Amino acid sequence: MFETNWTSNELRIRMSASLENNDQADALVSEFLVQTDAPVDRFAVRILLREALLNAVTHGCGKDPEQEVRLCVRLEPDAIVLDVQDSGPGFLWQDRNTTFDVLGDGGRGLALMRIYSSNMTFNEAGNHVVLRRRYDSAAVCPCTADGEQT
Amino acid sequence: MMQTEARSEMLVIKPDHDIVASHTEAMRQELQALVGQNHVNLAIDLGDVQMIDSKGLAIFMLCHKSVSAKGGRLVVLTANPDFKQLFHIMRMDEHFTVAETL
Numbered sequence: 001m002f003e004t005n006w007t008s009n010e011l012r013i014r015m016s017a018s019l020e021n022n023d024q025a026d027a028l029v030s031e032f033l034v035q036t037d038a039p040v041d042r043f044a045v046r047i048l049l050r051e052a053l054l055n056a057v058t059h060g061c062g063k064d065p066e067q068e069v070r071l072c073v074r075l076e077p078d079a080i081v082l083d084v085q086d087s088g089p090g091f092l093w094q095d096r097n098t099t100f101d102v103l104g105d106g107g108r109g110l111a112l113m114r115i116y117s118s119n120m121t122f123n124e125a126g127n128h129v130v131l132r133r134r135y136d137s138a139a140v141c142p143c144t145a146d147g148e149q150t
Numbered sequence: 151m152m153q154t155e156a157r158s159e160m161l162v163i164k165p166d167h168d169i170v171a172s173h174t175e176a177m178r179q180e181l182q183a184l185v186g187q188n189h190v191n192l193a194i195d196l197g198d199v200q201m202i203d204s205k206g207l208a209i210f211m212l213c214h215k216s217v218s219a220k221g222g223r224l225v226v227l228t229a230n231p232d233f234k235q236l237f238h239i240m241r242m243d244e245h246f247t248v249a250e251t252l
Contacts, residue, residue: 019172026170026201043232050203054171102241103211108204115239 001068004028009036009075017061017069017086022053029073039135040080044116048131049073051109052084060088060127079118082131090126152180157193158252160225164195169206181213190222193252196233207240214246225249 002021005012011032015021029049033042053069061067072083101107113120119132153164161184167173184192192213196202214224224246228234237243 023168023170023172046201047203047236050170050201054203054205058171102245103215106208108207108240111240112204 006032011071011073013071015069015071016065017057017063017067017088018065019054019057019063021069022050022057025053025071026050029071032073036075038075038080040133041137044133044137045080045082047112047116048082048133051113052082052129052131055091055109055113055129056084056086056088056127059091060086062088064088078136079132079134082133083128084131085128088127090123152177154184160191160193160252161189162193162195162227162252164198166198168201169196169199169209170201170203171205174205174209178209178212181209182216185213185216185220185222188220190217190220192217192222193225193227196226196228196230199228199233202233202236207236207242210237210242211245214242223247225252227251 001014001016002024003014011029013025013028015025026046026049030042030046032038033040033045049071053071056069057063061069068087070085072081074081074083113129113131116133117131118134118137121130122128153166155162155164163181163184165177169177181192194210194213210224210226217224226237226246226248227250228248229250234248237248242248
């Protein structure tokens with residue numbers, strides 16, 4: 001399942017939880033950004049989109065295609081907003097530090113979402129994240145993933 | 151799918167796809183096979199890559215650890231400023247070389 005609804009300033013996607021659908025959603029959002037001439041750093045938006053969808057599909061839904069992921073990309077006057085919800089039970093995002101061991105296997109996704117967004121908000125359950133990136137944002141925040149200034 | 155080419159005592163690998171979650175398992179297997187064949191000086195050329203996600207970054211670190219354990223090294227070849235910044239902010243360029251050319 002992969003359903004879309006595209007208006008002048010908003011793209012909604014409802015899809016089965018799969019990595020292949022993440023690729024399709026990324027391609028469609030990239031096209032949306034071009035068609036709307038959105039004043040955004042497209043690489044940064046794609047990183048945010050990829051990590052939010054990966055988190056939903058992998059951690060939220062366990063890559064179960066029976067589960068569903070909903071994405072809304074919205075152009076607001078001062079920022080682009082990515083809203084990602086999944087039908088899984090959520091995850092304990094509060095327990096996951098957004099820093100990580102650079103030599104380790106995981107933890108990079110949350111760090112990337114923090115670094116490339118202006119604001120990141122999870123709901124209590126951890127199955128709904130809203131990422132906001134202001135149009136006037138620097139490419140990334142002036143720090144490395146473990147918080148040191150660059 | 152990755153093309154390979156020997157250059158300057160390195161084996162240069164050029165993925166023809168984005169290095170994102172849907173491709174990382176196949177790429178991990180291909181890289182591990184090369185390391186298993188004692189190709190321990192590897193260069194990954196990102197010339198045909200448009201996007202890297204966190205699962206992709208993990209593949210680079212896994213490859214770095216695999217070749218380092220055998221006395222080799224990993225070099226990532228890219229002129230893309232977004233990729234250079236990504237490797238820098240994730241502190242990965244402290245562990246392997248990120249360069250435009252060999």
